[in-house]
Amino acid sequence: MSGTGEARPKRGKLLWTLFHSMLAISAFTFGGGFVIVSLMKKRFVDELKWLEEDEMLDMTAIAQASPGAIAVNASILVGRRVAGAAGIAVAVLGTILPPVAILGVISLAYEAFSANEWVQVLLKGMQAGAAAVVTDVTVSLGRRTAKARDPLNLTLMALAFVAVQFFRVSVVAVILVAALIGLLRALVERRAAR
Amino acid sequence: MNTLLSLFLNFMQFGLFGVGGGYAAIPLIRTIAVQQNGWLTEAVFTDLVAIAEMTPGPIGINAATFVGLRVGGLAGAACATLGCIAPSLVLVTLLSWLYARSRGSQAVQTVLRTLRAVIVALIASAAIALVRSAAWAGGRVDWAAALIFLAALALLRWKKLNPILVIAGCGLARALMHAAGVV
Structure with a gap:
């Protein structure tokens, strides 16, 4: 897979693990960007320990705020961090192969597919599973943030939640405003340090 | 213009301006595929949205593959999908x-x-939306879905089971319930 051979003997294996991890995650991502990001967090942070939790959150913010598919954006970020340009290539390939293959097959006979009662039933069950994964990740992350006891961050967290949940403010707008507030905070802290 | 190039450039537009992902992206896909290029009729576009919801993966990639295949076969699907991820x-x-x-x-x-x-707040909000859409149907609680959700959450939190196995297991559990006539 990679040409570095003996110099970095584990590189081929690393790329392979990255590829099949993204393939499996992408094949089971129902319900949008936060589902795939939650699955990636569980795989790359909790299981493989390739990334720190903070990095995964940073990458989530960047992936969400950038244009394009969140899954693809997140796989570019993780792929590059783990294995550079080759990492980007295998992670993106792993991410797009399942939807492309599945859609290719389904578009041949999509009426039969979407009307099939068993497909509906399986899907309904898997939706509940995806909801459980994101809830599980929310609980882990929420606990950690609460423990940090940073009053400004806790306030912003509450405000962001209310804005998105009750006022339907777009996720991108929330991220951009938060980045701006963070920037102001950095300026104030720098001034205070002088 | 060459069809393949046109597919690539149009889906590149989507890759450039489709910020926010998911359902926020549907109107932009409609503009590109139905209104600007006439690649899909409104009826087929509605089918596409339904299919995208039922299949894994980002809706942009799903749409690019679907439209590309119809307009330009396998090469069309490749061009549209590449255009979508290029930006x-x-x-x-x-x-x-x-x-x-x-x-x-x-x-x-x-x-x-x-x-x-x-x-963290955004993920929490996504979790609520997902739980609601999974376990809330037609104004009342779908008890079977709620049960599956709680069991899955318990397995994830306390048994640390592989999340992909859990998701697949949830699909099977629902199918078994259906076969047994519970749902």
Whole structure:
């Protein structure tokens, strides 16, 4: 897979693990960007320990705020961090192969597919599973943030939640405003340090 | 214009301007595929949205593959999908480089700390939306779905089971309930 051979003997294996991890995650991502990001967090942070939790959150913010598919954006970020340009290539390939293959097959006979009662039933069950994964990740992350006891961050967290949940403010707008507030905070802290 | 090039460029538009992902992206796909190019009729577009909801993966990639296949066969699907991810490949790689370079800076750390707190809130909000759409049907609780959700959550939190197995297991559990006549 990679040409570095003996110099970095584990590189081929690393790329392979990255590829099949993204393939499996992408094949089971129902319900949008936060589902795939939650699955990636569980795989790359909790299981493989390739990334720190903070990095995964940073990458989530960047992936969400950038244009394009969140899954693809997140796989570019993780792929590059783990294995550079080759990492980007295998992670993106792993991410797009399942939807492309599945859609290719389904578009041949999509009426039969979407009307099939068993497909509906399986899907309904898997939706509940995806909801459980994101809830599980929310609980882990929420606990950690609460423990940090940073009053400004806790306030912003509450405000962001209310804005998105009750006022339907777009996720991108929330991220951009938060980045701006963070920037102001950095300026104030720098001034205070002088 | 050449069909393949046109597919690539049009879905590149989507890759450039489709910010926010998911359902926010549907109107833009409609503009590109139905209104500007006449690649899909309104009825087929509605089918596409339904299919995208039922299949894994980003809706942009699903739409690109679907439209590309219909308009230009396998080559069309490849061009449309590549167009869709091309802007990400450039922009996000650049951001990833910037992130790796500036991560050590005090100011960037402050910005990132603020962002992380907000991301946690956004994930929480996504969790609520997902639970609601999974276990709430037609104004009442879908008890079978709620049960599957709680069992899955318990297995994830306390047994640390592989999340992909859990998701697949949830689908099977629902199918078994259906076969047994419970749902």
